[in-house]
Amino acid sequence: MAAAEFDIPEIKDDIEIPKLREGVMSHVKSFPAPKAVQDFMGYPHELGEDWKERAIDKMGDLLGKYRSLKVFLDACVHCGACTDKCHYYLGTSDPKNMPVARQDLMRQVYRRYFTTAGKLFPKLVGAKDLTREILDDWYSYYHQCSECRRCSVFCPYGIDTAEITMAGREILNHVGIGQKYSNEILGKVQKIGNNLGLPGPALEDTLEGLEEDIEADTGVPVKMPIDVKGAEVLLVTPSADFFSEPHVESLIGYAKVFHAAGINWTLSSHASEAGNFGLFNGNYETMRKVAMRIRDAALELGVKRIVVGECGHAWRVAYSFWNTLTGIGYGGNDPFSIELQKQLDPAYPQPQHICELTNDLIKSGKIKVDPSQNDDLVVTYHDSCNVARASRMGTEPGGQFTIPRELIKSVANNFHNMADDTIYESTFCCGGGGGLLTDDLMEVRVKGALPRVTALNNVVKEYQVNFMATICAICKAQFTKVLPKYGFDMSMVGGVHQLVSKAIKLDVPPQAD
Amino acid sequence: MSTVTMIYAGVFYIAAFLLVAGLAYKIFDYSRTPAPLVIPTTPAPTTRTGVVYRMAKEVVVFESLFKSNKWIWVFGWLFHFGLFLVLARHLRYFTQPVWFWVDIVQPFGKYASIMMVLGLAGLLARRFVVDRVRYISTPSDYLMLALLLAIGASGMMMTFVAHTDIVALKEFFMGLMYLDIQPLPQDPVLLVHLALVASLMVIFPISKLLHAPGVFFSPTRNQVDNPREHRHVAAWAARLDQNG
Secondary structure, X not given: OOOOOOOOOOOOOOOOOOOOOOOOOOOOOOOEOOHHHHHHHOOOOOOOOOHHHHHHHHHHHHHHHOHHHHHHHHHOOOOOOOOOOOHHHHHHOOHHHOHHHHHHHHHHHHHHHHOHHHHHOHHHHOOOXXXXXXXXXXXXXXXXXXXXXXXXXXXXXOOXXXXXXXXXXXXXHHHOOOEHHHHHHHHHHHHOOOOOOOOHHHHHHHHHHHHHHHHHHHOXXXXXXXXXXXXXXXXXOOXXXXXXXXXXXXXXXXXXXXXXXXXXXXXXOOOOOOOOOHHHHOOHHHHHHHHHHHHHHHHHHOOOEEEEOOOHHHHHHHHHHHHHHXXXXXXXXXXXXXXXXXXXXXXXXXXXXXXXXXXXHHHOOOOOEOHHHHOOOOEEEOOOHHHHHHOOOOOOOOHHHHHHHHHHHHHOOOEOOOOHHHOHHHOOOOOOOOOOOOHHHHHHHHHHOHHHHHHHHHHHHHHOOOEEEEOOHHHHHHHHHHHHHHOOOHHHEEEHHHHHHHHEOOOOOOOOO | OOHHHHHHHHHHHHHHHHHHHHHHHHHHHHHHOOOOOOOOOOOOOOOHHHHHHHHHHHHHHOHHHHHHOHHHHHHHHHHHHHHHHHHHHHHHHOOOOOOHHHHHHHHXXXXXXXXXXXXXXXXXHHHHHOHXXXXXXXXXXXXXXXXXXXXXXXXXXXXXXXXXOHHHHXXXXXXXXXXXOOOOOOOHHXXXXXXXXXXXXXXXXXXXXXHHHHHHHOXXXXXXXXXXXXXXXXXXXXXXXXXX
16 A cells, blocks of 8 residues: 655755646545544544535534634635645645645535525635535545644735644544544544553553663663652653654653753653644544543642643644643633642643743753753754744743744754744744644655755755754654655754753752652 | 616615625624634734734734735735725715815825725736636636726726716715715716625625625634633533533
8 A cells, every 4th residue: 555656856946836737636645544443533434325414514513613714714815825835835736735725625615505605606706516526625635734824824814724624624524534544543542542552561661761771871860750649740742752763862851851950750651642633633522532631640640730742733732722621721710720720830831841941941050051062963943833833932922933942052052043934933844744644645745845845955055954953743753754755864853852862961960859 | 866866876775784784794703603722823912902913913014915925915905005095085975074084085095096906906917927826716806806996997087087976976975874865976987886886885795805804803813822821711612621
């Protein structure tokens, strides 16, 4: 079942806007979820007789629940501002990968069934009856969107294609065409506790092995505690951190930070995953169920702080949605929220990003670092889309850009940004986010990485950059796979805490345990 | 009273009703539909005041569009600002005495019609010239621009080429407002202009012109970025908390 062969795009000097080539990516079909996977999620696994009615009913249901969907489907004027903003369009030149065209796949049906103009004059306003062909287009092109929100930055009405993609996937699930990759992961995280399906004992073994490695490497007995009741901090991190390269280097970095600062911390086997693929599927209740594991673990372990590791979409869910979904945060005055709030330490933001925590510790002098340990590296930083455009760090807008960079600069001496129109809020997705990090979508992933790779190539040429730091498990996995296809070394990608790990001074811990 | 006057009077009552009722319904519908999650496009303001400022920049200078594409921004802004001044100028036909600021705007409004038509022409040209924009354009996208262009052109005809009986026209509209119908000047250009304006009023609440109220309800632009400090829960979602 190998994916079809395809050409690797050529890296040009600049990111070029391609001429349209209609239908060049219509053959892409992510593997559909089999019966067992759909059953667990409570979705049908094949189209029934009444699939059209089910689809339209679900669309109506979502239109009543999400103002974003309703306003975004109405407000677009087809101005074209977004047409050259999506990395998948820039990398594939398929016009249905232009944000507005991706939205129109749903908008044409919305207009036909839900608007006066579309009911009366369908041809005039581009309204169409829902057909099997349109449904297939949805499946194909709603799995060529990483929900990165770059289009929403540039839309004069803030229309966010991610909201349309999420609704599209939710409807597809309801009529019986789910995506194998995302839905399988949603099963694993709910049954086992993490996306990789790593059971508790295996996790404990892995952590013990890592402790031995660190001690052998540094001579310092840095611990990686799990399920410790009464710990101060619960660290929730993507499960890739436990045994994927380069992710694990950042996990080692977090452990060293906690050790050096003398913070009593723990992982949780029940909540051994920060990632929440419920976001990608656009199902509120799934997302809530997955997020509730964190609340349950926090209550069970009695922790005072909740800190999140390097993961882009997880940070979006944690920062923007955890308070809403699970009451992790402040300001709730209902019994559900208060139960958790009275346990949490109000001196800290809840949840807190590991970069916020480490940066504060370095700035206040509570941990010491030696940036010259990273002198072999010339570093750039890839802003992950969900961190950049859907969350914040610190107290000021834009802290999600400045805090990771401050942190990098404090642990590494050589740092250069990539081009301005490819970083901060204009950052390009790695190409593998939003539930696309699967081999059956490799063509989409490789081509979608082109804008980012182009910008990276330019700083490699200009400043001899040899390390691209990022704070997202998906970005790390995607780049290690995709960069070699463009001729780069896979080891040039890694976490910010991988740099921290090298630079941190462990010989004089401020206090003993 | 002539048949033409009666027809136009009727058409404008109906068009005004459809415009107001349609927009009121849409605004009501947007405002009652919950936004269950905090989804501002960040970096976003952390206070309500900041959101008002962000929205003002979007609505007045089209900030996001400026970041996005300078051509669309130039044409779009020329059109919208031109239209705003032209509409302000038209208030003189509906107020007696004319408000003082409408008098100030009057001379600018006259030439703003040129801005408006230039902007529209630029937007229309892009639909033909740029392959990406051509691909996404539906017949209604072209027709909408054509309609606005025709409204602008017929209006400019009366401003710059052949004046219509503006005093009688004002009496007609003041009459409509006070339910005392006065004769409408039977000038063909004026009749075309008014017919097109009435169609625009009818189309407004069922078309993409809903971007005008829509932008104010866009959660990515109107939400405050404070999810760690404030718990944001929609009514339908709050019920999940009770069920555990």
